[in-house]
Every structure is written in structure tokens, then in C-alpha cells.
Amino acid sequence: MAETILEMKKIKKHFPGVLALNEVDFDLRKGEVHVLIGENGAGKSTLIKILSGVYKVDGGEIFIDGKKRTITCPNDAKTLGIGVIYQELSLLPLLTVGENLFLGQLPHKPHTFAVDWKRVYGESQQFLDKLGLPINSRETVKGMGIGRQQMIEVVKVLASNARIIIMDEPTSSLSDREIERLFSMIQMLKGKGISIIYISHRLNELWKIGDRVTVLKDGCLVKTIDDIDGITSDELVSLMVGRKFEDSFARADNYCDRNIETLRVENLTRDRVFENISLVAHKGEIVGIAGLVGAGRTEVVSAIFGVDRCDGGKVFVNGEQIAIKSPKDAIKYGIGLVPEDRKEKGLVLRMSVKDNVTLASLEQFMDKLGLVVNFVQERKKVQSFIDDLRIKTPGINQVVVNLSGGNQQKVAIAKWLCSHVHILIMDEPTRGIDVGAKEEVYQLMNELVKNGATIIMISSELPEILRMSDRIYVLHEGKVTGELSRAEATEEKIMHLAWNS
Ligand SMILES: Nc1ncnc2c1ncn2[C@@H]1O[C@H](COP(=O)(O)OP(=O)(O)OP(=O)(O)O)[C@@H](O)[C@H]1O
């Protein structure tokens, strides 16, 4: 068995009202991928933030190479060879790959202040070549796909001599091909004796790249499993959620009324982004929008919602042509959008859970004159979403910024579920959300269409598209390449249209 390079013992971390980690043990061996899983709010990010010096521990010990260490700031972690790949990429887009790799430590020519560019690009290129990456060190980062940028992040961490690399949900915004590339990069790193802590909500990834898996729940260690081939995903899920779990809730009924068209988009165009997009949606229908990352799906719905301008095309709501110049107009016409990037665009992070949830629908809790808010009713409604979506928070007044990533997503979804929009656009609705809560989101979507709403759902997860959609549009490079009914749709057909091959 490979030697243990990292041991975390009885790690404890409190936040006001929350015991985020309760005496958790975790260890890492040389050259392994140790996967960390658990529901939203289980404590995964907190554990790695302690290791990377972002949070200070309240109790417990950390050993590296058998020596007890204290990590009080990110620099301590770096010195100890611990590197982190954050979900939000940190590269500076206008700089070249080489500049990004040497950021903050550009070498100077001897006895001058002039930067030694030859060395910057030479050494960067050597590094990239050694790792077998087809990337030019003089290329600017801007315009590179997220997948390549993420590789450069990994290279950057390696360049600082990291032996332990932490990846917190690295695949959540990558396309399938990019994920494959990241996985082969991980294999290569393992071969070089580098150890990886890998957090993901996508259980299937576990068997592709994991060596061991640790399950956290409510801040406690549930189990570390050495033999991952000996465990099924059902068993893992019940370890995570602590209850028997019924997956594959199928969409029971079709609530779609083909006679009532709620949304029609004709020839919507934005120069160089998307072209002649036409689509329709009906009362009670869930319309899926599939395609690769970068196909223009998010751009199309942002244009419909009035976030981005359009250069041409028409939008009709309930048969009437309308002009949407801003999200305010969209909301007035009963359209809501749960954006892909919920943290930036969907939430006011400094406000409470309650205020975020009712932000778009406060009028429903007002008296007839619109003067007084019925706080009791408001609280009750918000609490019902916290229960239904199992939002982990010490209370409805907690500020959203203190919630875990997945729980923030749930709040953004609750906000629109709470408002009575009749057309709801959801961009990657279950990204970053744990398996248990996914089902709740699907149930709530189902209820919305049952009550006559229309849902437009963008998703990169084909099983989700196939399971939830009544009809599917597929986009490729800013154009609609196909439309499939629920009956016709298969993974193969969608992939075929998405690659336009
Ligand atoms: N800065 C903070 N202040 C207060 N509470 C916090 C803070 N950071 C995390 N928490 C709480 O600690 C708990 C664990 O959060 P953590 O972010 O570690 O969860 P996670 O397992 O990474 O979840 P996810 O899958 O949603 O990312 C949550 O209840 C969260 O609300």
C-alpha cells in the first residue's frame, strides 16, 4: 500500500449556529484520488478550506508526511505543497499562459528590472510539454474553452510544486470531451505520485477516477471506503442521505396542452452568438434545450429574459408580440429565469435566505393595498421551501453567502418557484445539487407544469433532459439543429445533433 502523506484527525469547525465539521478523520495516500462526497452542506468544502488555509480549525490535528503541521493561511498550505483548483477559474484572461503561470513571480534579467520573457515562455513551455499538453505558452487565455483554462489552472498549481491537489467540483461546467481530458490529466498526475482530493456530486465519476471514497453527512464522517468496486451507487446514496432512496422518479403525466401556446420565439438573432433561433412552448409543457457547453443556450435564454440585447427576431407571450428590454419587462410578462451562474446573477448574497426567496414575489404576501407584508405567511412559505428542497441553513434569516454552494443554488431555485411566473426558464437547474435534492427539484418542476406553467430547461445532463422534457430542442454553435419529441428522443440522437455530425 502506498504511504500516507496526509492525515487529518478529529477536525472540528463551528460557524454560528452550525457545526460544519464534527471530529472528522480523513487521510490521503501518495498517488491516489480520494473522492469526497456528501449532500449539500455536508462539510466537504469546509474540510478542504481548512486544509488550504482559508478557514482556521477549531480543533483537531493535521499531519503531513507524518509531521504535525499548522495551517493558518493559504500561503502555509502552498509551502506545504497543497494546491487548490477552485470552481471559479482564477486566470487573468488578457494575459498569456506563460504570464499566468508566472503571475506574481515574474523573473528579472540579472541586475535589471526588465522581465526575462525568454525565461517565462521557455520554462512555461517546457512545463507544458513535460505534461504532454498541447498548449502554447504565448497564447492568451481569453478565448480558450473552460476545459483548457482549467488545465492551465492545474499546471499553475503544479508549477508551485504541489504534491496534493484539491479539486472542488471541477467538472460541473465542462463538456463531456473536456471531462475526458481532465480525467486523463488526473491519471497522468497519479502516475507522477501526486495525490488528489476530488469533490463531486456526479457519482459515476467515482468509478472512473477514484481509488477511495469518503462520505460526509451533516459534518460527520460516515465512512471511508477502500474498495470502491465493492460498492454500488445505491449503497453510496443511502450512506449520503441516510435513508432509502428511490431514484428514477419518472415524470408521471403529460400536462402539456398543445392548443395553448405560451411562448414563441421567431428568428431570434444576436450577431456572432446565435442565429435565427425559433422555438415554441405550450401551457403545461417542459421544453428541454440540449447542446454542448458553449452552444449558445445560455445566451439565447438571457436574450429572451432581457439580460442581453438581440439584433433581430420576435418574441410572443400568449400570442401577443412583446418587447423585452430588461429582466423587469420579462417579469412583468410572467417570465422568470433561474440563471446558470446563480451566485452572481441569481442571488443577493448579503441578504437572508427569506429575503432572497421572496425577492421576486413579495407582492403575494402584501395586503390588498400593497402596504403591509404578511410576515407570518411569508415565513411559512419560505420554511416550506426550506423543508421541501432540504435547504441546509440554521434559520430563514441566515445570510445566503454563508450557505454551502449547493444550498445557495437551492435558494435561487426556490426564489422562482415561489413567484407565480407562468413561464420559467431554468439554466442547468440541478448543477451542484446533491442527488436527494435533485429529485425534489424535479417534483417541484412537475407540480409547476401540472398547475399550468411552462418550463424551459437547459441541461447538459442528457438523462435529465430525457427524463423531464416533453419536447427537446438541440443547439449547435448558435443554431437549432433539431427538435425531438419525448417519444423520439434518445441520447444518441441528441448527441448527434449536438455535435451536428
Ligand atoms: N462562512 C460560513 N459561515 C457560516 N456557515 C458556513 C460558512 N461556510 C460554510 N458554512 C456552513 O457549513 C456547512 C457546511 O458547508 P460546506 O460548504 O462545507 O458544504 P459542502 O459539503 O461543500 O456542500 P455543497 O455540496 O453544497 O458545496 C453548511 O451548513 C454551511 O451553511
Ligand SMILES: [Mg+2]
Ligand atoms: Mg461545497
